[in-house]
Amino acid sequence: MAVRERPWPRTKAGDVVASGGLSDADFDELFRGSWLSLVRLSRLLVAEVSLAEDVVQDAFAALYRRRDRMRDVAGARSYLRVSVVNGSRSALRRRRVASLALRSHRFDDDVAGADQQALANAGTTAVLSLLHTLPLRQREVLILRYFLDLPERDIAQTLGISQGTVKSSAARGLKSLKATLGEY
């Protein structure tokens, strides 16, 4: 099932948002509507729910401190996405040994039943384990493209790279996955 953020509520006047910063009500709505999808995004990057929650919480705290500078909700969403990706990257950097362990298997905070495990071994876990062996940039590009369905332009903006780099990173990542998944 695709993860979708809830559409932003419109004001009585019909405008999408009031310009010039976020009100507390705006913030709360954005928080409630985006929390889970951002945790899921971060979790795909860092492979641990509790760490993902910290990353997202930090992103929202930073957003709230800068709420006066947000032009609109779209800008706030974009800020959150960048903040979560960057925060996840920083968290991964601090956890290099654990990330090595990830290459061998796991998403350790999920304890699946035996039947689920058998199915997972053939599918999700295998793909995700391979995904985590890719260089960080390729992994980020693939997650943003295939999880959030972001267009190349938005991926480039989120990661601070060119669209050409997005394209080449995605191609290399898919090629690597294909080469290994062909064995499964």
Next chain:
Amino acid sequence: MNADIEDRLRAALRNQADGTDSAVPDPAELRGKVSARRQISPAGGWMPSVAAAIVVAGLAVAITVTVNHRSAGRQALAGSAAQSPSLSDPTPSASPLATDKPTGGLSDVPQPTPQVAVSTGPLSIANLSGPLQHEIVPVNAWTIHCNGANYIVYAGQSVGIDAMARYYPTGIGSVLGVISYQPSDSHLKPFHYEGSAGLGPLKITALTCSAVSLVDTVDGSEHSYDLADQLLH
């Protein structure tokens, strides 16, 4: 073939995401904490307060070490006074500084081991190291859950490391991370930090943690430590 890989990747990512659940905290609480933090630190952000805390801690350690050195020097002088008539006169000098500067007999005295005094009452970041230090078995990679606000984590390979390693670069051990969160920054749940040691014993200098649990993320073993006894004396 690419389409097949793309489909499998998309399905795997979404399966994984759908299996991830997270209770949405109360945004008002987060707002309140961020606002409270702002009032504490007019400069905004947590970096200034962390920097200030580190400077204060460094000064506190340095002062304590200096005091201990001086104290040891006085003891040494007192000890050698019996054999040294020139130092046996207990009359204090007119300048207090003069008594703080040992002039003889000190070269034979072994250098005292720096120690940091433990204060009573609520702990502050200045009270680093010494008896507050807690040594934990070597781990591969670790996750720390701390129910308090401030703590410092670092790894080293030898005993006797304390927080002074942070301020005396020649000290043994390397600092893995310095976390100094004020209560208003601790967000909505016990603070959580993780990293990797891999070098040797992991030491935690906990300041306001009353309990720390450490999970070896490689073998899954969990170690819990109650630091309350150490923190409250």
